Amino acid sequence: MTTARRKRTVALIITLANTEREIRRCFPVMAQLRPHLGEDEFVAQIQRQIKTADYSLVFLEEKSRVRCVAGFRITECLHSGRYCYVDDLITDTSSRSAGHGGLLLDWIVEHARKSGCNALTLDSGVQRFRAHRFYLTKRMDIVAYHFSMKLR
Numbered sequence: 001m002t003t004a005r006r007k008r009t010v011a012l013i014i015t016l017a018n019t020e021r022e023i024r025r026c027f028p029v030m031a032q033l034r035p036h037l038g039e040d041e042f043v044a045q046i047q048r049q050i051k052t053a054d055y056s057l058v059f060l061e062e063k064s065r066v067r068c069v070a071g072f073r074i075t076e077c078l079h080s081g082r083y084c085y086v087d088d089l090i091t092d093t094s095s096r097s098a099g100h101g102g103l104l105l106d107w108i109v110e111h112a113r114k115s116g117c118n119a120l121t122l123d124s125g126v127q128r129f130r131a132h133r134f135y136l137t138k139r140m141d142i143v144a145y146h147f148s149m150k151l152r
Contacts, residue, residue, distance in 0.1 A: 015058065018050075020047070024043055053073055057069065058070050060100050066092070069104075070086060080118055083117050083120065
């Protein structure tokens with residue numbers, strides 16, 4: 001006699017954060033990448049960027065817990081035409097290497113395609129070696145140097 005076993009699957013939900021409550025839920029994970037921001041400052045800035053810069057904040061949750069967060073903008077430039085720029089992408093330290101970041105990045109890529117983008121770009125700090133390996137496995141190329149000058 002054989003016994004069939006059910007495989008339990010955990011639902012992963014990807015949501016665009018539009019409400020203050022959803023934005024606040026993203027803060028603990030985003031603070032791991034942007035520790036200089038306080039929660040109220042983060043919420044206010046995200047709300048401002050949504051209104052003025054076509055910014056989107058998206059999160060992946062598993063078991064009602066935010067595991068991964070990303071912020072991105074759909075914009076245009078002469079070089080690339082319409083493109084998606086990922087400002088921030090972070091997976092909670094307790095959830096790394098579980099595939100959450102890859103699923104969220106895949107969602108953003110598909111969103112960008114549906115939005116008529118020609119490219120997806122992002123910048124990554126030179127010290128973030130694990131992130132670079134991740135982006136390279138997602139078939140991204142290193143195509144430029146990013147130069148910066150502090151004004152304040």
